[in-house]
Amino acid sequence: MRISAGIFCIITSTALVLGLSAARVQAADNPPACRENGAVHIWTSPLQPEAGKPLRVMAVSSEETIAALVSAEADGQRQTLDPITRGGPPWSLSATIARLPSGGLQLEVLRQNGSVAACRTVQPQREATVAEVLDNHGIGQDWNADTEAFYSAWIEQLFDAPADENINYPSLEPVLRNADKNFLYNYFGVAEDRSLPATPDCADLPYYLRAYFAWKTGLPVNYRVCSRGSSNSPPRCGSAVTRQEFSHGNVSQSTFRGLINTLQNAVHSGSARTGLNDNATDFYPVGLTRAALKPGTVYADPYGHVLMLVKWVPQTATAPGLLLAVDAQPDNSVSRKRFWEGTFLFADDVASAGPGFKAFRPLRLSPSGRLGLANNEELADAQTGLPAFSTEQGELSPEAFYASLGKLINPQGLEPKHAYEATLDSLLEQLETRVASVENGVDYFRKHAGVIPMPDGAALFETLGGWEDYSTPSRDMRLIIAMNALLDMPDRIVRHPELFLLHGVVSPQQAKMELEQYHRQRINERQFNYLREDGSRWTLTVADVLARKPSFEMAYNPNDCAEARWGATPGSPEYAGCHRHAPQDQRARMERYRIWFHEARRPSR
Structure with missing residues (x-):
């Protein structure tokens, strides 16, 4: 069955129950006919819905906002579902009915003005094969x-x-x-x-x-x-x-x-x-x-x-x-x-x-x-x-690409401190993700001896095996770019004042100076911790990470201990548990490749 453009309603069954609203609405004396007019489609899951089992509903619109989902049983009782709203475009409403009535039900998707945008009747069934049901109720043969x-x-x-x-x-x-x-x-x-x-x-x-x-x-x-x-x-x-x-x-x-x-x-x-x-x-x-x-x-x-x-x-x-x-x-x-x-x-x-x-x-x-x-x-x-x-x-x-997306994501512009906090949050997000990646390498070496081979040249970023699984050259280059982006935030106000809410009172230069002061405060307040080789955890602030930025130019090798990969200084208390080091030949190649990370520029293939 082909589907035309517009709105369609999809129904699936699952154990999740979002529930129905407590309100019940009596059916109208003369309800409109429930039709599929080419703009609506209904799915059931299992493909053959069963009486007494959960029924999940999703309404999707690619053209307009949709406001409500209503369920009507055979006895005339109507219930307004309590959906989760998402989008859009596309706009979607999703909810779950705890039990499909044995007499089936009728579902309606309502627009903002209360008119019916989509309607379909669902009946329990349990006789056709999956192939037969797909043929009768499938989404069609193409991606429209x-x-x-x-x-x-x-x-x-x-x-x-x-x-x-x-x-x-x-x-x-x-x-x-x-x-x-x-x-x-x-x-x-x-x-x-x-x-x-x-x-x-x-x-x-x-x-x-x-x-x-x-x-x-x-x-x-x-x-x-x-x-x-x-x-x-x-x-x-x-x-x-x-x-x-x-x-x-x-x-x-x-x-x-x-x-x-x-x-x-x-x-x-x-x-x-x-x-x-x-x-x-x-x-x-x-x-x-x-x-x-x-x-x-x-x-x-x-x-x-x-x-x-x-x-x-x-x-x-x-x-x-x-x-x-x-x-x-x-x-x-x-x-x-x-x-x-x-x-x-x-x-x-x-x-x-x-x-x-x-x-x-x-x-x-x-x-x-x-x-x-x-x-x-x-x-x-x-x-x-x-x-x-x-x-x-x-x-x-x-510069123009990021400015265009910034305006698209925040069309009203941002207060400089709000923009800074969003960037700082993003950096912390990357650091937390890197914590997990480095820990994966630590776990690997607890179970395996030997050295993971290091590829040459641009293959450093594209390879297979243990190096792909546990090294972090691509992640670390993105992390260095992220640090540069945070450090660049004050100057960005001067270059792109249209992205910020300065209220016509504060000049871009004054806003830059205020943000630089705020930056010095916040990088000492935001922190995270990582797993050391001895199983203990060590806390770093964002200020620590920024101060160690040069160390991250050579911190991607999984053969190095976790402390080294987080830029700890040899001989410091933080470094005390480090007993694994990349072989000297790998270190020498990392020195040659360091310029790529310093300039945040991937090599050509």
């Missing part, structure tokens, strides 16, 4: 505007949490196996998620999530095998490979696992760094607008790291806005990060990359029914309902 809206809303809910909460998982597995977060958990009702492996790294993460969504909803999957690029050209990709097993009802866990194994052997960071004007790609660049940068959008930095947007937090009168993303690391950990210079690296002088925000290139059905990938010319047409193709990012300097 409604499909993309559902995918975006699913991604947002999957990683949703309070904005100030530090989200860090050992892998993707606990996320997908959490029925409270994963709207598609146990969607087929056969415990298909219970033992599902989910350990993608940064390049694999977007592909894994896209394929998982396609698996559950019966959509096709596409990928290309790409090169890694060269010093003077971005990666190029081969012919598209389209997999349609899920569309044909072959949705066993083994089928999905087979596809994931194929994807993880085929894709890498070069898959997202393709040239901005290239058509033979898995991703295409989009414009820097709120509507284009939806959850599920991928960010490819010029040096190989990949992140995925998961949530916008609007600016308020008392708190700054945020743009949040997730990424995966070589050790398979998945964490949520906020947009800023220290996390989203951008450069306009790296010939080997087409960096920036990109969307998956959609598989579309032509009027003749042929499945194919949309090209850049087609995607430049706003009538598709999809984010439009745009090379805007390729025309911006790093």
Whole structure:
């Protein structure tokens, strides 16, 4: 069944119960007919909903705000659900009904003015096969505007949490196996998620999530095998490979696992760094607008790291806005990060990359029914309902890129101290994530003897094995960039006063001086701790870290002790437990490569 643009309502079953509001509303004497008019679609999970079991509901709109969810039972009683509101765009409402009545129910999605935007009747059923139900109630055969809206809303809910909460998982597995977060958990009702492996790294993460969504909803999957690029050209990709097993009802866990194994052997960071004007790609660049940068959008930095947007937090009168993303690391950990210079690296002088925000290139059905990938010319047409193709990012300097995003995230501007605190929070977030990475290396050497081999040259940042799992050269370069961004905050007020609320009273120069004083105070107040080799913890302030910035130019080698990797001075009490050191030949190479970190500039391949 195809879906037209607009709003659609999705229903799934799970043990999570958000509950119903206490208020009950009597049915109208002459209720309007409940129809699917092409703008609404309803899902059930298990695909065959059971009476007496939980029923989860999500309404998604790609075009307008939606205000309420109402459930009506066969006896005429109506209940207004108490949904979680997210977005937008897309806008979504999600709630869970504790028990599906044996007589079924009718669901309505209401607009702000109280009119019905979507309606569908749901009846318990337990007789068809998964393939039959997918055929009758599936999302369709292609990725259209409604499909993309559902995918975006699913991604947002999957990683949703309070904005100030530090989200860090050992892998993707606990996320997908959490029925409270994963709207598609146990969607087929056969415990298909219970033992599902989910350990993608940064390049694999977007592909894994896209394929998982396609698996559950019966959509096709596409990928290309790409090169890694060269010093003077971005990666190029081969012919598209389209997999349609899920569309044909072959949705066993083994089928999905087979596809994931194929994807993880085929894709890498070069898959997202393709040239901005290239058509033979898995991703295409989009414009820097709120509507284009939806959850599920991928960010490819010029040096190989990949992140995925998961949530916008609007600016308020008392708190700054945020743009949040997730990424995966070589050790398979998945964490949520906020947009800023220290996390989203951008450069306009790296010939080997087409960096920036990109969307998956959609598989579309032509009027003749042929499945194919949309090209850049087609995607430049706003009538598709999809984010439009745009090379805007390729025309911006790093300074202009970050200023544009700053204005998009905080359109009202920020008080200088609020902007500083957001940047300081982001730096602490990166430091806490690095704590976990260094601890992983400490744990490894407690169980293994020997030395992890160190690659040569640019391979330092792109390799496999123990070095990829436990070293931190990419993370440490981003950390150095983050330190530079914090130190640059006072001067940024002078360069970009339009990003700050100065109220026409304080001059940019005066605001700079006040922020410099505030900076000296705050870096001594904010602190964190790390695990030393002897199992004890040591506390560092941000001031300590900034003073040790040169040490972080050579702190990425997992063969060094934790104390050395955090810049402790040999002979100091902090350094006392250090008994592991990188071999001398590795130290010599690190000295040669130090200039890359000092200048915060990745080498060409």
